[in-house]
Amino acid sequence: MRACVRVRPRGLCSMLVLAGAAMLIAGSARAETIPIVLDEAKLVKLPDRAATLVIGNPLIADVTLQSGGMMVVTGKGYGATNFIALDRAGTVLTETTVEVKGPRDHVLVVYRGVERETYTCSPKCERRITPGDTSSFFDQTVTQTLTRASAAIGVSQANRSQ
Numbered sequence: 518m519r520a521c522v523r524v525r526p527r528g529l530c531s532m533l534v535l536a537g538a539a540m541l542i543a544g545s546a547r548a549e550t551i552p553i554v555l556d557e558a559k560l561v562k563l564p565d566r567a568a569t570l571v572i573g574n575p576l577i578a579d580v581t582l583q584s585g586g587m588m589v590v591t592g593k594g595y596g597a598t599n600f601i602a603l604d605r606a607g608t609v610l611t612e613t614t615v616e617v618k619g620p621r622d623h624v625l626v627v628y629r630g631v632e633r634e635t636y637t638c639s640p641k642c643e644r645r646i647t648p649g650d651t652s653s654f655f656d657q658t659v660t661q662t663l664t665r666a667s668a669a670i671g672v673s674q675a676n677r678s679q
Contacts, residue, residue: 549614554618557620558590572600573599579593580615619647623638634654
């Protein structure tokens with residue numbers, strides 16, 4: 518800043534500083550954000566030569582590199598994080614923000630004081646595993662879902678062995 522003041526008149530220096538700040542703000546405003554819904558996946562085209570993906574917070578989103586320069590992004594929890602795509606030499610190809618939001622369609626949220634329960638209603642309302650629900654509701658729903666999934670795997674394996 519001092520060199521700028523000595524070499525150029527103050528008005529011009531201030532204009533250059535403001536122009537530089539405006540370019541930084543405009544550049545960050547143009548940074549890509551991938552919107553995704555909790556528990557959904559989205560295919561995203563990566564830059565050529567992408568070999569490694571790094572995710573900022575895997576509790577918010579998961580990324581998986583696929584063949585053909587594609588990536589699968591899955592919403593895991595509410596919030597925003599970033600991912601970085603690197604080539605084989607470790608050069609950063611892109612850094613992108615992933616923003617995970619809750620579903621808007623066919624969701625019913627029931628509040629009983631501070632207690633919260635979430636249901637998916639299409640057309641009949643069924644329990645939904647949603648972060649932020651009351652612990653007892655959430656845990657019971659997870660237990661039922663895992664028990665059902667385990668039973669389905671057991672039946673599938675039994676059918677294969679016959």
